[in-house]
């Protein structure tokens with residue numbers, strides 16, 4: 509018989525004691541919210557959900573209607589259950605503390621409600637990314653500083669990709685599992701366990717249009733890949749760039765590859781485009797749990813001590829040997 513997400517979580521707790529009831533509730537609520545977001549995404553123009561919301565988020569990016577809808581769905585689903593103390597989102601300037609009328613739980617939830625915003629209106633895969641932390645024990649009144657924990661402190665992380673299939677991908681620190689949404693049954697069904705990323709790959713993902721803005725190590729690494737079988741790598745590479753991190757990471761978890769969003773000269777004061785706490789950290793943990801590697805070019809992403817909720821980071825993640833190589837090239841130049 510098919511294993512539902514609920515059953516998987518109960519059985520994991522029984523076998524490994526790694527999913528206490530409050531965390532299980534949290535993960536089930538996040539999955540339910542993703543199901544609802546998936547419905548809105550599927551309706552597209554018919555649901556009046558496409559297009560711009562005529563507003564900007566704290567990062568100065570124009571918000572799409574679906575960015576805001578997904579953010580609201582996640583907050584409304586999660587605020588009343590008693591499992592959370594507060595939430596943080598790419599689409600909200602500061603943290604959202606669970607209102608007084610509801611009990612406060614011990615977890616903190618961070619999310620990018622709809623990643624890949626530029627793909628919403630063009631019917632290309634997009635997704636929700638989430639990260640779960642424990643509220644520090646000493647903290648009475650939850651504040652933003654409670655969120656500033658390194659990625660290795662996450663207790664659960666995952667994403668849901670809204671593509672040809674809706675797939676929820678999850679880790680609680682014991683490998684990576686994938687669940688496909690069965691629309692007739694209305695439930696997520698376990699379709700892959702112990703996901704492993706091949707150590708070697710011939711596929712890279714980077715926005716090549718930024719080439720002239722890269723630093724030397726990134727330029728050197730990509731030059732090696734492009735030189736193909738006659739170059740130093742002795743093999744031909746293929747390139748893929750969906751421009752939705754969820755979709756690019758999903759491909760890498762499925763068949764390997766390396767994904768890069770490096771620092772570049774367009775905005776030299778920012779370490780990169782992607783956000784550490786609700787994009788890079790959850791994705792890096794999933795990648796590591798599947799046998800891959802994730803760095804900012806110099807150090808393990810999961811070891812970075814955050815100083816700001818919305819801070820950015822350079823990202824190199826995916827097949828172990830490629831990430832190791834591009835990281836070594838950075839260290840050589842430093």
Ligand code: AHM
Nearest residue numbers: 622623624625626715751752753754
């Ligand atoms: P978003 O959170 O505003 O959607 O931005 C993040 C996205 C990632 O999903 C993707 O990897 C990247 O931005 C694409 O950037 P670019 O537009 O430079 O291709």
Ligand code: MG
Nearest residue numbers: 620623624787
């Ligand atoms: Mg995003």
